[in-house]
Amino acid sequence: MxxxxxxxxxxxxxxxxxxxxxxxxxxxxxxxxxxxxxxxxxxxxxxxxxxxxxxxxxxxxxxxxxxxxxxxxRVGAAPAAGFAKVIHRLPMLSLGNAFAPEEFAEFCDRARRFLGSSMPFAMVGEPKIDGLSLSLTYAQGQLLRAGTRGDGSEGEDVTANVRTIAAIPPRLHGRSPALIEVRGEVFMSKADFLALNAAQERAGGKVFANPRNAAAGSLRQLDPTITAARPLSFFAYAMGEASEPVAATHWAYLQRLRHWGFAVNPLSRHLESETDAPGFQAEMAAQRAGLAYDIDGVVYKIDDLALQNRLGFVGREPRWAIAWKFPAEQATTRLLDIQIQVGRTGALTPVAVLEPVNVGGVLVRHATLHNEDEIARLDVRVGDSVRIQRAGDVIPQVLGIVLEARPAGAHPFQFPRRCPVCGSHAVRAEGEVVWRCSGGLTCPAQVEERLIHFASRGAFDIEGLGEKSVHEFHELGWIRSPADVFRLPAREAEIAGLEGWGEQSAANLVRAIGERRRIGLARFIYALGIRRIGAANARLLARHYGDVETFLQRMREVADPASEERAAVTSIIGIGPAIAEELAEFFGEERNFRAVRELADALDIQPEETAGGGVLAGRTVVFTGTLPTLSRPEAKALAERHGAKVTDSVSKRTDYVVVGADAGSKAGKASELGITVLDEEGFRALLAQGPGR
Ligand SMILES: [Zn+2]
Missing domain, CATH: 1.10.287.610 (Helix hairpin bin)
Known part of the structure; x- marks a missing residue:
């Protein structure tokens, strides 16, 4: 949605x-x-x-x-349990973003306005690595403490883990201030990330979504020996607290970091003027794919530290630095398989399973193919090389195929005719692009959604059985079909023991369920959640069939497209062929029919009351030809008001045929079947025998 x-x-x-x-x-x-x-x-x-x-x-x-x-x-989150806290006396903040040259220019203009200056800025551009920010405090040149960014003012103490990272010097080379806090990024290279994931997969361990998560997960281990075994890298790029000034410009500071023994990204560049930034941005974008690590943009910092100091911060972001992000990325990879996912509403969605490929810093394994028509439009086949695009971080899309790279023997994809989750037959309604699983009431992929509807206000209206409890009971395996709802009272003690329940709530639920064992036919039909059968159509069906046994009997017949009942249901006023089709698909699936039968047996289903009154209650009437005074809709409404069902076709279940001028074959058929034939006058006389509603 x-x-x-x-x-x-x-x-x-x-x-x-x-x-x-x-x-x-x-x-x-x-x-x-x-x-x-x-x-x-x-x-x-x-x-x-x-x-x-x-x-x-x-x-x-x-x-x-x-x-x-x-x-x-705030930035980020508070420390997790298990780590000691580290207080950042100078908050570790995050950066504002730019996505276009105009936004970058606006950033520079804002800073100039703040300073009341008109001079362009000298800047430093640094590739922006997506990793984990780290604060390293050195006292007398020795690593004293290492902390994650956390929420910006309080992070986690990961000193023991950081000591295992070879790229972080345990002591600084040469002269350094008595106290200096160095900040930078822990990250994992693409190759190390892929190797780690492969090893994790073999060992049945956690597979990481991207290098950033892999780096974070590796650093934030309670056991430092695990961190030690992970291939983590580190680039230093910023200053925190310092007991004495260490440089006049950011660029000079980076040189000092190098001398102290830190790795500083060799691609970082001093830009004489901010106007050099767009060129540097393009250069980095071009190099991006070939780098050993993922970058998602470039960070630009105003070089002069005195200016940085004057500019300060606004909210959680410095006024003197900005992250200029790269646009959406594309890549080409191989399509390994097309899998079908079943949504909560039964829609079958094809998903491309890809040979994992790095797209702008994220390892992409899946892309959406939308539907059967889209697969046909792209003519995408398993084994093809496919071009995919990731815009922002949304689900990647398949843009097209590289036809020249198609392997011999690749054949067109056959969309399945059965639900891969439950095995029910799949249906694609006329004029729609989506295939749906027809096993609504029993399909594990859909049953929660169906049960939520089942218990909702217009349906069984069971208080206490909302989205959350349906999910909970389904997860526990207690409700797999509607009939199971009425088995919940047997679990009252177990429900009372669940978190957030207690005896009172459990008793209330059991009472609410008990009260709904007796239910009207219209609500019962509506509760089944058949497509296109809303409350109004459910009422029409209930009035037409009267009681649940007749309804179920007829629905069994409706499933056969050649049956008389199929024609009959289509002619119920308000029920057209499309709705008849949905009924047929639903009840044609044996699993659904069994589930409804089982449910009906557990209940006391009241016949539709409104069908009871009137002189024509339970009678079926067919109109044919032009009546002298009554229009067709008026005649039908009149008959229905007196309790009749009105259909269009004559069958042996028809009770009366009302004939007007230019009547067709229906009058003849009625005589053949021995059905009472009336004219308008006779029809009115019949109605006059009893009250309407
Ligand atoms: Zn299914």
Missing amino acids: TPAPPKPPEALDEDAAARELAELAAAIARHDRAYHELDAPLVSDAEYDALRRRNEVLEARFPQLIRPDSPSR
Whole structure:
């Protein structure tokens, strides 16, 4: 599901903005935790950046609403349990981003305005490596303490682990201040990353999504011997605290870092003027793919440390440095397989399984192929070389194939006709591009979604059985089909023992379930969650069939496209061929039918009450020809108001055929079958025998 685009801040009132800021703070904190503490990001960098930007925009518009826990005041996350804390006396902040030359120019202009200057800046450009920021404190030249960035003001003490990294000097060479804090990036090279993942895979260990997570996961080990075994590299690039000034410019500082024994990225460059930055940016972009490590942009810093000092910080970002990111990346790799994923609504989505390829710093193994038509359009075949694109960090897409590289014998992909999860037959409705699993009620991929619907307000309306508890009970294996819901009362004691439940809630749930054993037919039909059968159509069907046994019997017949019942259901007013088709697909799948049968047997299903009243209750009427005074819709409505079912075709189940002028073959067929034939007058006389509704 694509979320609606956010409203422009001008369109928000204070309440809405406060609500959104609260949501943003919570979401960003959650992502920070996943990223920094668990080394397992939940969203792409691009999505994360978008949340951050949105937060900034709203805070700029509503400064009075800036929260004490605003993400703009924090970087990353608090230390995880198991590590001692390291306090950063000079906060370790992050950088603002630029994505285009104009944004970079705007950054320079902002700094100039702040300084009241008109001079272009001398700068240093440094390739931006996506790793883990580290703070190293040296006292009298000896490594005293190493800390991760953490939330910017408090990180984790990883000193023992850092001592195992060969690229970090345990003591500084030559003269150094009594106290100096050096900052830089721990990272893993592409080759080391691939080798580590291969070894992890063989050993059944954790496979990392990208070199950045691999580096973070390797450094943040409670056991330093594991860190020691991991191939970590380090580039120094910044200064923290210092007991005395060490340089007048950033460039000179980098030279001192080299002398002390640190690796400084050899691609870093002194730029006489900011106008050299676009050229350097292009140069780095061109070199990017050939580098031993991943970079996602270039960091530009104003060289003069006195100016840096004057410029200071705004929020969590320095005014004197910016990260200029590279645009989306493409790559070519081999398509190993096409797998089918089954979504929560039963949609079968083809996914390209790729020979892992590094695209702009991320190891890509999968890309989406959308649907059967897209596969046909691309003519993509297993074994092909495919061009893929990653824009931001969204799911990579297959752009096309390299036809010249197609291996002999590659054949077109056959989209499966069965659900790979449950084996039910797959259906592609006319005019749609998506294949769907028809095993809605029993397919493990869909059953949670179906059960949530099943228990929802318009359906069984079982209080206490919402999304969360459906998920919980499904995970526990307690509910695999709707009938299982009515077996939950037997687990009352177990439910009471679950976290967040307790005896009272469990008893309430059991009572709510018990109360719903008796249910009307319309709700029952609606609760099955058949496509296109909303509450209104469920009511039509319930009124038409009256009781559950008739309904199930007829639905069995409907599955056969040649059956009379298929024609009959199509002619129920309001039910057209498309809906009949959905009913047929649903009940034609034996698994569904069994699940519904089992459910019905566990319940007391009330006949549709509204079908009970009226003189024509339970009778089926067919109109044919032009009646003298009643239009067709009026006649049908009149018959239905008196309890009749109105169909278009005559069969042996028809009770009355009402005939007007120019009637076709239906009148003849009615006589043949011995059905009562009436004219409008006779029809009105029949209605006059009893009250309508
Ligand atoms: Zn399925």
